[in-house]
Each structure stands twice: as structure tokens, then as C-alpha cells.
Amino acid sequence: xxxxxxxxxxxxxxxxxxxxxxxxxxxxxxxxxxxxxxxxxxxxxxxxxxxxxxxxxxxxxxxxxxxxxxxxxxxxxxxxxxxxxxxxxxxxxxxxxxxxxxxxxxxxxxxxxxxxxxxxxxxxxxxxxxxxxxxxxxxxxxxxxxxxxxxxxxxxxxxxxxxxxxxxxxxxxxxxxxxxxxxxxxxxxxxxxxxxxxxxxxxxxxxxxxxxxxxxxxxxxxxxxxxxxxxxxxxxxxxxxxxxxxxxxxxxxxxxxxxxxxxxxxxxxxxxxxxxxxxxxxxxxxxxxxxxxxxxxxxxxxxxxxxxxxxxxxxxxxxxxxxxxxxxxxxxxxxxxxxxxxxxxxxxxxxxxxxxxxxxxxxxxxxxxxxxxxxxxxxxxxxxxxxxxxxxxxxxxxxxxxxxxxxxxxxxxx
Amino acid sequence: xxxxxxxxxxxxxxxxxxxxxxxxxxxxxxxxxxxxxxxxxxxxxxxxxxxxxxxxxxxxxxxxxxxxxxxxxxxxxxxxxxxxxxxxxxxxxxxxxxxxxxxxxxxxxxxxxxxxxxxxxxxxxxxxxxxxxxxxxxxxxxxxxxxxxxxxxxxxxxxxxxxxxxxxxxxxxxxxxxxxxxxxxxxxxxxxxxxxxxxxxxxxxxxxxxxxxxxxxxxxxxxxxxxxx
Numbered sequence: 001x002x003x004x005x006x007x008x009x010x011x012x013x014x015x016x017x018x019x020x021x022x023x024x025x026x027x028x029x030x031x032x033x034x035x036x037x038x039x040x041x042x043x044x045x046x047x048x049x050x051x052x053x054x055x056x057x058x059x060x061x062x063x064x065x066x067x068x069x070x071x072x073x074x075x076x077x078x079x080x081x082x083x084x085x086x087x088x089x090x091x092x093x094x095x096x097x098x099x100x101x102x103x104x105x106x107x108x109x110x111x112x113x114x115x116x117x118x119x120x121x122x123x124x125x126x127x128x129x130x131x132x133x134x135x136x137x138x139x140x141x142x143x144x145x146x147x148x149x150x151x152x153x154x155x156x157x158x159x160x161x162x163x164x165x166x167x168x169x170x171x172x173x174x175x176x177x178x179x180x181x182x183x184x185x186x187x188x189x190x191x192x193x194x195x196x197x198x199x200x201x202x203x204x205x206x207x208x209x210x211x212x213x214x215x216x217x218x219x220x221x222x223x224x225x226x227x228x229x230x231x232x233x234x235x236x237x238x239x240x241x242x243x244x245x246x247x248x249x250x251x252x253x254x255x256x257x258x259x260x261x262x263x264x265x266x267x268x269x270x271x272x273x274x275x276x277x278x279x280x281x282x283x284x285x286x287x288x289x290x291x292x293x294x295x296x297x298x299x300x301x302x303x304x305x306x307x308x309x310x311x312x313x314x315x316x317x318x319x320x321x322x323x324x325x326x327x328x329x330x331x332x333x334x335x336x337x338x339x340x341x342x343x344x345x346x347x348x349x350x351x352x353x354x355x356x357x358x359x360x361x362x363x364x365x366x367x368x369x370x371x372x373x374x375x376x377x378x379x380x381x382x383x384x385x386x387x388x389x390x391x392x393x394x395x396x397x398x399x400x401x402x403x404x405x406x407x408x409x410x411x412x413x414x
Numbered sequence: 415x416x417x418x419x420x421x422x423x424x425x426x427x428x429x430x431x432x433x434x435x436x437x438x439x440x441x442x443x444x445x446x447x448x449x450x451x452x453x454x455x456x457x458x459x460x461x462x463x464x465x466x467x468x469x470x471x472x473x474x475x476x477x478x479x480x481x482x483x484x485x486x487x488x489x490x491x492x493x494x495x496x497x498x499x500x501x502x503x504x505x506x507x508x509x510x511x512x513x514x515x516x517x518x519x520x521x522x523x524x525x526x527x528x529x530x531x532x533x534x535x536x537x538x539x540x541x542x543x544x545x546x547x548x549x550x551x552x553x554x555x556x557x558x559x560x561x562x563x564x565x566x567x568x569x570x571x572x573x574x575x576x577x578x579x580x581x582x583x584x585x586x587x588x589x590x591x592x593x594x595x596x597x598x599x600x601x602x603x604x605x606x607x608x609x610x611x612x613x614x615x616x617x618x619x620x621x622x623x624x625x626x627x628x629x630x631x632x633x634x635x636x637x638x639x640x641x642x643x
Contacts, residue, residue, distance in 0.1 A: 003525040010513045313509040316470055317523050317571075318498020320491045407471045410505065410583070411461070 007314075008330035011303045018299040023339045025292035026386055030343025033285040033382040035350040036294045038178020039410020040281045044274050051270070053147055054205065055263050057245045058103075060235035060252060062095045063259045065171055094231030101256045102235065110240040111248065114141035115232040117222045122188045123169075123215070125177045132173065132215045134187070136232075148203055148216070155201030156218075164221060168201035170211030187217075191227035206366070210366035231399040286385055292339075294387035300331050301397040311401050312409035321402040328401050331386075340386045344379055416482050417443035418578055418610050422469035424466055426478035427458075427632075436462035438633035444579070444612060451621040453629035460614040461583055463630060467612060468501055468581040469493045477581070481578055495626065500528050502572030504613075506584035507567065510556040513583040516567050523574040524583045539640040542570035546600060562593025569600055573609075580604065586620050598623045 012019045050206050072081045098115055109275060122129055143149050151155050153171060160166040167185065174385035179185060179199055188194045197217065205211055223229050237252070239245055245262035253260040263291035264271065304311070311324060355372040419442075436459045444467075446448055452460045465471040466478060469485055472493075477486040480496060485633040488496065497503075502523075507577040510519045520539040524530050530538060543549045546566040556564055563567060572580050576636065582601065586594040605611050613624070621627050629636040 003522065007511075014513050309509065310511050313503075313505070313511070314522075315494065316497065316503050316505075317526070318469070318494050318496075318501075318575075319526060320494040322491075323526070407465050408467070410470070 002326075004326040005330050006304045008334065010326045011307065012331055012334060015299060015303055018302060019294075019335065022292075022295040022299045022335050023342065025295040026289070026336060026339025026390060027342035027346055029170070029289040029349055030340050030382045030386050031346035033042075034344065034347030034378060034383070035354060035376045036217055036281060036285045037382065038347075038351045038372045038374070039354060039370065040278065041375065041378060042371035045373055047270075048272070051265055051267055052242045054207075055266070056145065056236040057242050058111075058235075058237040058240045058249045058252065058260055058262050059240065059256050059266075060095070060237065060256070061201050061261045062093055062233040063408055064257065065259045087245045090153055092228045094228055095232045095235070095258055097234045097236075101258075102191050105235060105237065108225075108248065109242070111237050112141075112144040113235050113237045114138060114145040115219065116142075116234040116236055117219055117226060117228060118229075118234050119189070119222065119226040121215070121225065123173070123177070124186045124188060124194075125179065125183075128177060130173065130176065130212075132169075133213050134189075134222055134225065135214065135216050136219040136226070137216050138219050140235075142216070142219045144234045148205075151203040151205045152201050153204045157198075157201070159200040159396035160216065160218060161387045163198060163200045163217065165195070165197045166200035166217065166221075167197040168216040169199055171202055171204035172208055172211035173213075173215070174199070174202050176212065187225060189225045189227075192225050195225060195238055195349065197221075205243075230388035276396060289385055289389045292386075293393035296332055296390050297393040297396060300328050300337070300394050301400075303331065304328060304397045307401075308404065308409055311404050312406040315404070315406040316410070320390065324404075325402040328398030329391060329394050332398070335394075336387045336390030339390070340383050344383065347379075347382065416489070417479075418446045418448075418481055419444040419467060419612070420477070420479040421463075421467060422477050424463070424473045424478060426462055426466055426471065427474050433635050436464060439476070440630075440633070440635055441476075442467075442628065442635070444610060446578075446610055447613045448603060449602065449623065449625045450485055451624035451627045452612065452630055453616070453618070453621055453627055454636075455529070456616075458630045459633035460630050464581055464583050464614045464632070465613065466502060469497050498523060499529075499575055500534040500578045502575070502580045504568050504572050504580065504582040504585045508565055510571070512556055514555075515552065516548060516554050516559070518555065519567060520571045520574055521554065523571060527575050529575070539570070539574065542616070543567070543575055546570050560593070561589050565589060565593065565597050566600065567590040569604075573604075578610060579607060580611045582611065584614055584616065585614065586617055594620060623628045 013137065037113065072083060094117070102113060102115055105111070109393070114137060119134050121134040122131050122133065139161040143157055157168070160168055169179065174180070177185065181199055181202065183199045184196050185199065186194050187197050196300065217225070219232065223231060239248060242263065246264045248260040249260040249265065315324065316371050350373070351372050354370050357370050358367040417438070421440055421442040424437055424440045425435065425494070428434045428436055434604060440463060452463060454460050466473050469480070477484050480500060485493065485496065511522070511635065513546070517536070517539055520542060521535050524535040524538065540549055540552060543552055544615065548563060548570065550565050551559060551563060556567070559567065580601070585601070586597050589597060598620050601611050603612065605625065615621050
């Protein structure tokens, strides 16, 4: 063992109480750092997972991000042009030639795509009426891009595929109307009047608004109901790597012209809130460690003051300034490592305890666990920050010790 | 023959609100194996001169030569290296590290220098302690020893790295008569064995053991002995 390390250890053991206080401060700081970080990162991951899983990674709309430039504008860019006796072509809205565009998108690697015709309808049953969103889907494709199949509490997308008049509704809507599997309901659209449909599936996502408002039918049935034959107005796309969504959306938009919105773009405000939240969180938990490191500063500073005479004798013996600095930096390192090790264990225990807590948030019928992030990076971050704090706190007294002139101490020694 | 230690017109001033000259234009040669005592009244600059000779302090003017090497241009680390390998210090208040055993205290300079393997360092430390009748106390803590015993341990520690020169600052200033006599005998014995010793003392009895006595008054050497009765 290097003699500097042995002296450092001896000093710490001699000052057991203040060493223990410093260790406890660092341990608690690291533990709280971990617990808070795990909770915040866990909730962030949970939020993002829900955001990514429950929403399309990319949605292509039947809109253009920038309107097409008209020929007259190109011909006379700075002029005011009046065009008379021109009647816009009557055409139902939607993605033109969607089958070809679907094939173009499918040719891209690492994605699955489903065409959807999305519109509004009113459901009437037993004298009650309820406005809903009606999505016309291709069941096999929908399975590949949506988690709706996983949320089915009765029936399935396959049953929808086998039932031309089939309708899948949410649990909230079923409860509202008192509907069950196999029940019939009138679907009214402003475009094509009314049609009786059969409930072939009930889903429950836990999102009350979604469970009351969303309904699914076959794409062809929706095209008839909404009077948009051979049209879809959305492509829903899921990616193997959701984090590529922004780039893939740009490629698709460039390729087919229609507006392609990635989940990242759609959630930009939320993501920036998460970023700010993380900065605040790490600032607060880091402050805990900074405060804890003052304990180390205090302990080592006390040792330096008490051991001034020893410093003088060691220097007169031939110990260099760097040796003196090492002795007290060793002390910071030892407290930091032991405190961090204890803090990591304590933090892990806290995380386990937090993960075991069951909650029942308002509006949710199932018990949920606190989302805890177990990623290794936060352990390293806590350890790294604790060590930087400890060594930083130790450096000041260590430097003071290294600068002490033995002659000044020996002259005043008693 | 080249002196083992030479001070050439060494001056050390103390700054501050009331400037003072601690050592004033002192020149001194110490021959190998010589036992010199620096004497003088309180505040005469004895200890300041010893610190300059021991490379603990740096002169404002003049130079200190150790074994033929001018130490004036050495930086802090080089001076520390010289102190570690060539000098040994004994102070008035023994200055042992309280948390280390007697043996550990004696081994400290050897461990820092690293010239000896750990086992050889231990053997050498035990040999030194045995030489001064302290081997039986090797495992004790300094607090368990008497003042005289502590000073003997301090001398053993000063000899740990086989120094060219032992510098002792009032080594008997805090000891009773018997212990003083013992330390005096030890240092005299070392000098007889060829070890160079420079000691600062008030004690004329102790100084009687030295080969040469140097008198210092107001930082200056008084060539003809004490200017007071």
C-alpha cells in the first residue's frame, strides 16, 4: 500500500465520527440521486413508450405541407392575376392513387404500413346517439401497425375481417350503450345515411376518451359509409426503430408529396417539456450531492488543520507537495468510493421499494406500479457526479495542505 | 577536503509589517563526521539558520551547498528529494506521527524513498530501534512512551535513510536530565561513528559534547564565543 494511502486511511479512521457523517451524506446523496433519477427517467420512458406504442410512428395525411404553386403564380410571380370561368374539379378528398403510394412506402426498409380512411359518424342505439371517429382499416395490416389487437377484451380484428358489417368499439362506448358482442347498432354518416352494423370486437386501452370515441370497421365499408370510394386519407406507419421516425418521414414526404408527420414532430412540445424536466431534475439531485460534498470538505479541512504539525514533519522528512495533496485527495476518494458504494446499494433498495408501490390513479380501474428506470447509465452518472463532488471538495483542503510551509509551522510549534 | 555542508554568506529576512533579519550574512563549513552545536540566546536566529542548512527554508541571499551541490537553484520538489535522501531531522517536540506505531514512524522515510524493500526496511528500522534500546517498544504508540524514549525514536527515524547529515533543533529542550544525557550520548556516539550532526541548543552541558560550538547573536556568528557571561 502506498505510504500516502496508508496515512490517508489512518487519518480517516482517527476521525471516525466525521468520516461516518461524510460517508452518510454521500450515500444518501447518491441514493436519492438514483431514486429520483430512476423515477423521473422511468416516468419519461413510460410516457414515451405509451406515446410511441399507442400512436403511429409516422402518419401520412392527405394534405400538403406547403400548397402547390399554381401555374399562374409561376408565370406572373409579382402580378395579381384573375382567372375567370374556371371551376375546380369535383373530387372526394383523400390520398390519390393510394395503392401505388402504399407500395412505394412499403419498399422502404424497416417499416410496416396500413391505409386508413378516417372520418366521423354518429352511432344510434336504443334512442341514444353518440358521435364517434370511424376508421376504415384492413385488419391484417392494422395488426402490424397498431396495438389495438392487444387491447381487445372481446372479439378480434380477424372477426372484423370475416364480417363485412362488423364494427369494433371501445369498452367505454359499449358501456354507454349497454352493448355486447354480437349486438347491432346503427351507424349514421352525413354522406351515405344509415347502416346497421354488428359489434365484432370490444377494446379497452385505459384511455377513457379513446375508448368512447374510436371505432373501427373494414376499409371498404368505411369507403361506402363516408362516400369515398377507393380513397384513404391516412397511412399509418410503424417502424422497427421508432427513433428513425423523423428521417423516414422526411423520405416519405419527399417521395410521395403528402405530409408525413413523425411522432417526434407531433410531440415536439412534450419532448421539450421532458428535456426541461430532466434538466431540472438532475440539477436538484446534483445539488444534494454538492451539499453532501461539503461534509467531505469539512472533514478533510478539519484533518488538515489538526494535522498541520504532521504535515510539517512529513515535509521536513522529504514528502513533496504532491505527496501531501495525494494524502488528502486519497481521503476524498475513499469517502467518495465507500459513500457511493453504500449509496448505490441504498439507492437500489429505494428503487426496489418504489417499484413495489401500487397506485390507482383517478380514472384508471387497474392498479399500476410506479415506473422505475433500471438503466445502468444512471448508476454511472450518480457515481461519476459523486466522485467529482468528493474530489472537488477534497482538492481545496488538499491544496492548502500542500502549500503549507514546514518552517512556518515549526517556528510556531509548541 | 570538501565540507559536507557549506553556507556562503547566507541571509534570511522576514517580511511583514515589522521586517526582521533572522540570519545575517552567515558563512559556515561543516566537515564530514563533525558534531557542531549552534548556540545563542532566544531570537538569535539559531533555528532559522538550522532550517536554512536543512533545506527547509530558502535564503534571501547567499547559498547552501550540500555535499558539493549548490542547492540555491533547486525547486521545492528537488529540495524535498534532498531532505528525504540526505538529511535527517530531530525536533524539540519529537514530532512523531501519533497514529502510527514506533516502528511505522521509523519506517516512514524509508517507505517514501523506496530504496529498500519493505522487509529490508522493517529490518533496518528494527536495527535502529535496537541501537537506541527501543526495539521492545516497536509496536507501541508514541503516546505510550516517555519524552526521552520518543526522542530516541525520532533520532532512529532521522537515521532511517542513512543521511549525510543529522540536523537537530533543541533535541533536549523538552527532556529531563537523564534523558538529556542519553540523547547527548547518542548524538556523540553517532558523530564518533562518522555521522555528521548539526544541533541547535541552549544547553551548554549538551553543547559540551560537540566538536565545535558556533555562537549566534542577532543572526550573526560571533567568532570569539559568547558575548555574555
